[in-house]
Amino acid sequence: MSHGIAASQKNPSNGKIKILLMGNPNVGKSVVFSKLTGVHVDSSNYAGTTVDYTVGDINFGNKQGIMIDVPGTYSLEATSEAEKVAVALLEENADVIICVLDATHLERNLDLAYQLKEYPIPIVYSLNLMDVAGRQGIKIDVDKLSEELGSPVVPTISIKNIGLRELMEVAIESSKKQVEPGPKLEDQERWDKIREIANKVQSQVDREITFIQKLENWTVQPWPGIPIALLVLIASLGVVVGGGKALRAVILLPLVRQVIMPFLSKLISFIVPAGVFRNVLVGEFGILVIGIEWPFALILPYVFLFYAVFSFLEDSGYLPRIGVLADGILRRIGIQGGNIIPMMLGYGCAVPAILGTRAANSNKERIMVATLVSFAVPCASQSGAFFALLGDRSIFSLIFVYALSILAMLAVGVILNKMITGRSQPLLLEVPNLLLPDKDAFKKKLKLRMKHFLVDAEGPMLIGIVIAAVIAETGILNEISKAIGPFVQGWLGLPKEASLSLLLGIIRRELAVLPLLEMNLNTLQLTVGSVVALFYLPCLSVFAVLTKEFSLKVALLIGLITTASAFLFGGIINHIGSFIIGFMG
Amino acid sequence: MPLAYGQKSSTYRIESLPSSHLLKVLGFREGTQFTVQSKQPFKGPIVVKIGNRSIAIDYDVASEILVEEVGHH
Numbered sequence A: 001m002s003h004g005i006a007a008s009q010k011n012p013s014n015g016k017i018k019i020l021l022m023g024n025p026n027v028g029k030s031v032v033f034s035k036l037t038g039v040h041v042d043s044s045n046y047a048g049t050t051v052d053y054t055v056g057d058i059n060f061g062n063k064q065g066i067m068i069d070v071p072g073t074y075s076l077e078a079t080s081e082a083e084k085v086a087v088a089l090l091e092e093n094a095d096v097i098i099c100v101l102d103a104t105h106l107e108r109n110l111d112l113a114y115q116l117k118e119y120p121i122p123i124v125y126s127l128n129l130m131d132v133a134g135r136q137g138i139k140i141d142v143d144k145l146s147e148e149l150g151s152p153v154v155p156t157i158s159i160k161n162i163g164l165r166e167l168m169e170v171a172i173e174s175s176k177k178q179v180e181p182g183p184k185l186e187d188q189e190r191w192d193k194i195r196e197i198a199n200k201v202q203s204q205v206d207r208e209i210t211f212i213q214k215l216e217n218w219t220v221q222p223w224p225g226i227p228i229a230l231l232v233l234i235a236s237l238g239v240v241v242g243g244g245k246a247l248r249a250v251i252l253l254p255l256v257r258q259v260i261m262p263f264l265s266k267l268i269s270f271i272v273p274a275g276v277f278r279n280v281l282v283g284e285f286g287i288l289v290i291g292i293e294w295p296f297a298l299i300l301p302y303v304f305l306f307y308a309v310f311s312f313l314e315d316s317g318y319l320p321r322i323g324v325l326a327d328g329i330l331r332r333i334g335i336q337g338g339n340i341i342p343m344m345l346g347y348g349c350a351v352p353a354i355l356g357t358r359a360a361n362s363n364k365e366r367i368m369v370a371t372l373v374s375f376a377v378p379c380a381s382q383s384g385a386f387f388a389l390l391g392d393r394s395i396f397s398l399i400f401v402y403a404l405s406i407l408a409m410l411a412v413g414v415i416l417n418k419m420i421t422g423r424s425q426p427l428l429l430e431v432p433n434l435l436l437p438d439k440d441a442f443k444k445k446l447k448l449r450m451k452h453f454l455v456d457a458e459g460p461m462l463i464g465i466v467i468a469a470v471i472a473e474t475g476i477l478n479e480i481s482k483a484i485g486p487f488v489q490g491w492l493g494l495p496k497e498a499s500l501s502l503l504l505g506i507i508r509r510e511l512a513v514l515p516l517l518e519m520n521l522n523t524l525q526l527t528v529g530s531v532v533a534l535f536y537l538p539c540l541s542v543f544a545v546l547t548k549e550f551s552l553k554v555a556l557l558i559g560l561i562t563t564a565s566a567f568l569f570g571g572i573i574n575h576i577g578s579f580i581i582g583f584m585g
Numbered sequence B: 001m002p003l004a005y006g007q008k009s010s011t012y013r014i015e016s017l018p019s020s021h022l023l024k025v026l027g028f029r030e031g032t033q034f035t036v037q038s039k040q041p042f043k044g045p046i047v048v049k050i051g052n053r054s055i056a057i058d059y060d061v062a063s064e065i066l067v068e069e070v071g072h073h
């Protein structure tokens, strides 16, 4: 849905209701949104900004309409992009505002709550996270708060679906009211007023400190926060690598190799006469053989598990804590700690990682993070390919490749920091509560991410595989191998068929690795091939995103640097490795 | 004293601070009281607790916030 559609519905006379969902960041707004809206949810970019917002349909009783999930903001002073979008959406008018408040941080939330009263739109407040407030011993007098704010306040526990029905009923009821805009208060006046309200309605009873509260404290201390962070990362890695391997070995590979493929080959050999065309379909590099086995058996399990783990960590409020702990080190290479989140997302896919740098960062940081991710962070698909290639044959090479990727990132970070002028934005963030993620919101997010992967990645991958099949089975590959073979054999020490990797690697990162699977390489060759693939060109989709977000020049430059380093490192490792082997043998 | 030199578990009151919108909306104003929750190695951020909220502040920004100690526990 585009900005235009949301805007065109501002006239309520068509009987449809338009609800703005607003609130501070991390108050549970997305959970409220995902529970109140139907299946037609769409996110779009607000014209002229880098901010996305989401629109969903509502169908409540006999009332239809739309709900707009306005970007979370602390205030309405239009000093950040998110605030500008929030103000613009408010000025487009609406029938009612649902303002979500975090009951555990009432005073801070009241700032926005109070500023909203300056608009002539009825407001309903959802006092959310009531369960957490209860656990922390915070008591809020809901009636008094509603009296002070001059609008209904509905207590909610959105992840348990408690209070949301009533919230909607009250919102629809309120939408019929006409309201006068409240007076515009000076900052200091408003803050005094808010403090007064908070003191009046809120009381704190002493509770024993809960385990979660202890954990919240530990995870922002260097000790034991850093060991905890390492444990979390190792556990995540274990789930993705171990779980992926298990899924692959126990379910997917047997299914593909023993059931689907024999069936397909039989089927094809009935229909298609033996010859080039049959080979293209079910030959060694056949489209159907590889087109099914590679994406579904080798890549998909890792991608799925990566996004499951990442979405879980993201929704639990844990990731900003890693950002806080890592800030000291990341600042050495000129980027602030918060960037560790898009960089971690890069281990899933570089495209969302690069888009993820949009909102909060300076231009320098955006280019740096985009370059680092394109350069040395293997995406989940490529990691899946590495595990398939190296996992069984050489754990040493596998560790070597990942260690090299981290070292290379640090080195390139230091260099880029010197080369690119500008400053990084200082870290300044409210560390969110640690909370168990909501199942519905988690499922919706994971579904969206897998959909993006299947649409964006599998298409190009299949195209790549078709090209591979055609050039391998028709003899074109031999011609190309003859041309770049000397370089591949001489400098990199790989068999000349490895040219195929370089060719396909332009399309997708994992395609630079997977052809090596079929070549019977020794450990040194496996390592060289993997290192080349690691640093080699980012894939076509990344190239497109880099061009769109920065410029063609930046994209080409990144492509050039990455490819040059790939061949440089690959060649050096080959020669040093051969020398050592020769020396020892 | 700049907040960057603050001690863990000590409580401070803000005397003066740079004008920054984000600082303001996060609740940092003259007179605001908070406790230092943690400090990070390599001049990483200072995490402070205002009420029951934890807020991480960049080391350089914390160097520009002047505070007065009001208690220690």
Ligand SMILES: Nc1nc2c(ncn2[C@@H]2O[C@H](COP(=O)(O)OP(=O)(O)O)[C@@H](O)[C@H]2O)c(=O)[nH]1
Residues within 6 Å of the ligand: A023, A024, A025, A026, A027, A028, A029, A030, A031, A032, A072, A128, A129, A130, A131, A132, A156, A157, A158, A159, A160, A315, A316, A317, A435, A436, A437, A438
């Ligand atoms: N315990 C509890 N957790 C909640 C509640 N509402 C939201 N959450 C959790 O709070 C976290 C932040 O919610 P989210 O909707 O992502 O916040 P947003 O930034 O406002 O959209 C998530 O982990 C939610 O699962 C609630 O009422 N109770």
